[in-house]
Amino acid sequence: MNCTQWLSRDELEALQHDKLLRLVEYANQYIPYYQRIFKEIGFQPGDLEPDLSNLDTLPVLTKALIRDNYQDLITTEPERRHQMSQLATSGSTGEPLTFMQDNNFRDVVTADIQRHISWAGWQLGDSQAFIWGAKLDPTIRQRLRLAWIDRVWNRFQMDAFALSPSAMQAFACQTLRSNARILFGYPTSIQVFARYVRSNLFDGVTFDGVFTTAERLLPVVRQEIEEIFHTRVFNRYGTLELGGIACECESHLGLHVSVENNLVEILVDGAPSDLGQVGEVVVTNLNNYGMPFIRYQVGDFASFSAESSCPCGRSAPMLASVEGRSVEALRAANGSMVWGGFAGAPWRCLTHPSIRQFQVNQKSLKQMVFRLVPSGEIPRAVLDEIRYAVRHTFGDNCTVEFKFVDEIAPLPSGKHQYAVSELNEP
Numbered sequence: 001m002n003c004t005q006w007l008s009r010d011e012l013e014a015l016q017h018d019k020l021l022r023l024v025e026y027a028n029q030y031i032p033y034y035q036r037i038f039k040e041i042g043f044q045p046g047d048l049e050p051d052l053s054n055l056d057t058l059p060v061l062t063k064a065l066i067r068d069n070y071q072d073l074i075t076t077e078p079e080r081r082h083q084m085s086q087l088a089t090s091g092s093t094g095e096p097l098t099f100m101q102d103n104n105f106r107d108v109v110t111a112d113i114q115r116h117i118s119w120a121g122w123q124l125g126d127s128q129a130f131i132w133g134a135k136l137d138p139t140i141r142q143r144l145r146l147a148w149i150d151r152v153w154n155r156f157q158m159d160a161f162a163l164s165p166s167a168m169q170a171f172a173c174q175t176l177r178s179n180a181r182i183l184f185g186y187p188t189s190i191q192v193f194a195r196y197v198r199s200n201l202f203d204g205v206t207f208d209g210v211f212t213t214a215e216r217l218l219p220v221v222r223q224e225i226e227e228i229f230h231t232r233v234f235n236r237y238g239t240l241e242l243g244g245i246a247c248e249c250e251s252h253l254g255l256h257v258s259v260e261n262n263l264v265e266i267l268v269d270g271a272p273s274d275l276g277q278v279g280e281v282v283v284t285n286l287n288n289y290g291m292p293f294i295r296y297q298v299g300d301f302a303s304f305s306a307e308s309s310c311p312c313g314r315s316a317p318m319l320a321s322v323e324g325r326s327v328e329a330l331r332a333a334n335g336s337m338v339w340g341g342f343a344g345a346p347w348r349c350l351t352h353p354s355i356r357q358f359q360v361n362q363k364s365l366k367q368m369v370f371r372l373v374p375s376g377e378i379p380r381a382v383l384d385e386i387r388y389a390v391r392h393t394f395g396d397n398c399t400v401e402f403k404f405v406d407e408i409a410p411l412p413s414g415k416h417q418y419a420v421s422e423l424n425e426p
């Protein structure tokens, strides 16, 4: 990927087209869902030659379709079925999704991250600081594995669900000790850490680049982070089910799409958007053969940049804006700030198939309200797990109230915000 980023637009499109054809042919051979759909609409993989003008004959894949056709979306190829892992995400809209991924898919995702952080000058071996959601009560084996991965990549982490003053002090000291030049994490969590660094006069904590991901980056947050860390923010857009989709380069004029891995469409009323026009993000991942997502509706909104070239010399198309997950930082009773993303290992309970959608509302330091749209009956054990995760994160005295509702209304913007704080202070 370090080489392909310098290909011309034509070469990149040819490479992407090639990978798409291979994926669609594979789906036609091994994926029962697509075998059925292709038959119903009279589609053949050859219809995508010589160009992609027929791509829109394929229906968009929604989260509801994935849930309803889960088994039929998994490959029937015997060897590949042994090399897959099951993952789950709460996505950008609080609608949980479970899916399968090829083992080689994860390797490509890691390579894509390393490529992106190299745009800020990072080189293999340089230290990296991460603010990320850590697993609740990991087993010794999981701890050892994570420690081993951190060592291999020369990186260290702070738990985004427990941003206490002592944790942030230790993280700042480690940043100085290891001379970490890259900080990677959620915008709202990085903002909390940046404010801590400023108020505690950790002047030496600076970076060559701060990479934000997994939620919407507000301009005011970007500006504050850049001022405090004396560096530029590189906004990166990716999801667990698709890996890296796009990232800002050192020119900061937009987010270059990882065209080798994902074919991105932006649709308005089902048709391609104009340049600069915001529409729904629809992505075909080109690497996950175990459970192919072809024209998958992510649930985010974005626009393509009208810039036809970038001073960095890369010719991959750019996204001008991404309106992803919208969250608010929450607060625990002990004063720690808590990432409001409710994604990742501690909140795997929220991705249970019986929960169609959720929204979390922090009423006070002692009360959380979970609004849940059930799909069938939510098992008691799942509700107990949520209660446990809340107490672990927000404090033993924090109570949980569940409200079972038919739907959760979006914000006036049309987006779902699934973490809402009603605390008076930020």
Ligand SMILES: [Zn+2]
Pocket: 249, 250, 251, 252, 256, 310, 311, 312, 313, 314
């Ligand atoms: Zn560029």
